[in-house]
Structures are given as C-alpha cells and as structure tokens.
Amino acid sequence: xxxxxxxxxxxxxxxxxxxxxxxxxxxxxxxxxxxxxxxxxxxxxxxxxxxxxxxxxxxxxxxxxxxxxxxxxxxxxxxxxxxxxxxxxxxxxxxxxxxxxxxxxxxxxxxxxxxxxxxxxxxxxxxxxxxxxxxxxxxxxxxxxxxxxxxxxxxxxxxxxxxxxxxxxxxxxxxxxxxxxxxxxxxxxxxxxxxxxxxxxxxxxxxxxxxxxxxxxxxxxxxxxxxxxxxxxxxxxxxxxxxxxxxxxxxxxxxxxxxxxxxxxxxxxxxxxxxxxxxxxxxxxxxxxxxxxxxxxxxxxxxxxxxxxxxxxxxxxxxxxxxxxxxxxxxxxxxxxxxxxxxxxxxxxxxxxxxxxxxxxxxxxxxxxxxxxxxxxxxxxxxxxxxxxxxxxxxxxxxxxxxxxx
Numbered sequence: 001x002x003x004x005x006x007x008x009x010x011x012x013x014x015x016x017x018x019x020x021x022x023x024x025x026x027x028x029x030x031x032x033x034x035x036x037x038x039x040x041x042x043x044x045x046x047x048x049x050x051x052x053x054x055x056x057x058x059x060x061x062x063x064x065x066x067x068x069x070x071x072x073x074x075x076x077x078x079x080x081x082x083x084x085x086x087x088x089x090x091x092x093x094x095x096x097x098x099x100x101x102x103x104x105x106x107x108x109x110x111x112x113x114x115x116x117x118x119x120x121x122x123x124x125x126x127x128x129x130x131x132x133x134x135x136x137x138x139x140x141x142x143x144x145x146x147x148x149x150x151x152x153x154x155x156x157x158x159x160x161x162x163x164x165x166x167x168x169x170x171x172x173x174x175x176x177x178x179x180x181x182x183x184x185x186x187x188x189x190x191x192x193x194x195x196x197x198x199x200x201x202x203x204x205x206x207x208x209x210x211x212x213x214x215x216x217x218x219x220x221x222x223x224x225x226x227x228x229x230x231x232x233x234x235x236x237x238x239x240x241x242x243x244x245x246x247x248x249x250x251x252x253x254x255x256x257x258x259x260x261x262x263x264x265x266x267x268x269x270x271x272x273x274x275x276x277x278x279x280x281x282x283x284x285x286x287x288x289x290x291x292x293x294x295x296x297x298x299x300x301x302x303x304x305x306x307x308x309x310x311x312x313x314x315x316x317x318x319x320x321x322x323x324x325x326x327x328x329x330x331x332x333x334x335x336x337x338x339x340x341x342x343x344x345x346x347x348x349x350x351x352x353x354x355x356x357x358x359x360x361x362x363x364x365x366x367x368x369x370x371x372x373x374x375x376x377x378x379x380x381x382x383x384x385x386x387x388x389x390x391x392x393x394x395x396x397x398x399x400x401x402x403x404x405x406x
C-alpha cells in the first residue's frame with residue numbers, strides 16, 4: 001500500500017490538531033516540553049501504524065489518545081515530575097472563547113525567547129512543520145535549527161511561560177514575531193520548500209490564522225495588513241499551477257481562475273488597515289499585491305504605482321529580498337539595465353537564494369546576454385528544491401533564444 005494517502009492525511013490532521021493538542025496537554029501537566037514531545041511521538045507512531053493498518057476512522061481522536069498516553073507515560077517515568085501524575089485524571093482547565101492555537105502562538109513568541117527561536121518553535125508546535133521545512137524557510141542547516149527548538153522549549157519550561165493570549169497591554173511586544181510566523185507559514189504553503197508544488201491547506205490555514213490574529217488586535221494596522229496580503233495572494237492560488245503541476249508565472253496566469261471575491265475582501269482589509277493611519281511593510285506589500293490582482297493583464301499593470309510602492313516599502317524594510325523585488329518592478333517599468341545593476345549589488349547577501357539568480361537570468365535575457373542568463377539559471381536550478389520551480393528553470397535552460405530573428 002502506498003504511504004502517500006496516510007502521510008497526507010496525517011499532515012492535514014497535524015496542522016489542525018497539533019497546536020491545540022500541545023496547548024491542552026501543556027496546561028494539564030504544566031510542562032510544555034513534555035506536551036510537545038508527547039505529540040511528536042504520537043506523530044511517529046501514526047506514521048508506522050497508519051501505513052501498516054490504514055487510516056483510522058477518526059484521525060484526530062487517534063492522535064489525541066496517543067499523545068495523551070505518551071504524556072502520562074512520560075510523567076510516570078520521570079521522578080522529577082512524579083507530582084504531576086495526579087493531574088492526569090483532572091479535567092483540563094476550560095478557557096471559553098480562547099482559541100488554543102492563538103494562545104500557543106503568542107506563548108511561543110514570548111519576549112523571553114530568542115527571536116529566531118520564537119519563529120522556529122511556533123512553526124513546529126503550532127503549525128506542525130518539520131524541522132527540515134523550517135530550516136529551509138530560514139536558510140539555516142537542520143542541526144542549528146534543531147538546537148534553537150530545544151533551547152526554546154527548555155526556556156518555556158524553566159521560565160514558566162503560560163500558554164495564554166496575553167492581556168491587551170502586552171500584545172504589541174509579541175505581535176511582530178506572531179505576524180512573521182504567520183507570514184513564513186503562508187509562504188511555505190504557497191510554494192512548498194519540501195519539493196511538493198504547493199500545500200494549499202497550509203496556505204489557507206495561514207490566511208485563517210492571520211484573520212484570527214487581526215481580529216484579536218483590531219487596533220493594529222499591520223495585523224490587518226498581513227491579513228489583506230495573505231488573502232489577496234491566496235486568491236490567485238488556482239492560477240499558479242497548470243494541469244500538470246507546472247508553475248505558471250504571474251505574467252502568464254489565467255486571471256479568470258483567480259478568486260475575485262477574495263481579492264475584493266483583501267482590498268477591504270487594506271482599507272481597514274489604512275484607516276488606522278499607521279503604515280507598515282505588510283500593508284505596503286498588500287497594496288502591491290492588490291495592484292497586481294486588479295490589473296486586467298500583465299501588460300496593463302500600473303508599474304509606476306508598483307515602483308513607488310516598492311520605494312516606500314524599502315524605507316520600512318530594506319531587506320535584500322525587498323530590494324530584489326524593487327529591481328524587478330524597475331525593470332518592468334522600462335529600466336532593465338538599472339534594475340540589473342541594483343540586483344548585482346545584492347549578490348553577496350542573496351548568493352544562496354535561488355530567486356535572486358532566476359531573476360537575474362530574466363534581466364540578462366532581456367538585455368541579450370544569453371550565455372550569462374543560462375549560467376544564472378543553472379545556479380538557480382541547483383539551489384531550489386521545489387519541483388515546479390525546477391521544471392520551469394529546466395525549460396528555460398533548454399529554450400533557444402531568438403537571437404537570429406527566427
């Protein structure tokens with residue numbers, strides 16, 4: 001029997017259940033590390049049992065029972081935690097109106113944790129991403145990422161950090177990392193780094209979670225900005241891949257396949273954010289996405305508006321990826337040579353980022369420097385692990401440039 005059906009079911013179940021399950025077990029036993037390890041062990045058991053026996057009738061209940069059993073066994077084995085065993089039969093404290101994933105999300109972004117550890121731990125505990133997926137998202141090796149997670153879990157236990165949504169006066173200090181986690185989560189679903197073309201469920205879950213966060217902090221403009229950005233980006237998910245799973249670039253997408261009602265929802269979220277009069281990078285990215293999403297075609301896109309929005313975005317976020325996209329916009333506005341010069345200035349910081357080399361290849365092709373373009377495409381191909389992107393880059397490498405007018 002193929003592993004794929006049960007593995008896919010487990011992945012979906014884990015996304016929906018991992019965060020709430022970790023939160024419930026942590027509250028019951030007072031130990032985040034114990035709870036997270038109990039859930040991870042249950043996942044390992046499910047991989048073996050479901051492949052062997054087939055999927056259970058109620059996957060969520062199966063995972064919950066296995067995780068609960070693992071937690072009880074861990075408590076009984078540990079002399080240090082023997083006193084916690086009495087809690088096993090007590091009902092878990094009720095938290096009416098509190099979403100467990102939201103509570104766990106804010107707990108994992110506690111200021112006592114190192115910034116890079118907050119993101120890694122949240123993606124594993126709340127979302128259920130694997131350590132390799134998170135490592136690729138952060139462009140770090142797996143051993144480094146695993147150590148971050150271990151240290152973060154130990155800190156949560158030692159500092160006695162509670163799994164609860166903080167009061168309104170303490171929300172802002174954690175909001176930046178919470179929004180960053182949701183953003184990385186969406187990007188991992190939008191084009192999965194693990195080799196699959198796309199994880200639509202994970203991306204949709206990130207859109208939902210972004211809305212939950214924004215609703216929880218209704219006076220935070222950037223929370224609404226992120227909700228708007230993810231809503232608009234996900235609205236065109238159906239057009240991003242062809243029937244064979246091949247990646248379709250924005251310029252070539254069938255815009256009739258986009259969810260235009262969702263795009264309109266995203267525009268309303270932008271307006272809600274703008275009404276708070278505190279501009280930020282997520283709002284500006286959402287505005288850029290909206291210009292693309294409402295343009296009748298690639299050629300009719302308002303590139304001047306996009307260039308101006310990227311100029312403003314660079315003042316809020318001067319990261320090399322933002323500058324890369326700023327260069328792309330400049331090229332589309334009719335300045336490919338200036339865009340390439342800007343891009344080449346980012347080479348040291350983006351040397352291992354495949355989209356840097358793929359973008360550079362496009363600009364070199366536009367300027368007629370085809371040998372250099374092929375070299376850049378080969379570099380990009382060697383750096384990406386996504387199947388759809390690899391097929392697109394391979395097609396580019398085997399395409400013959402029309403240098404002789406043929």
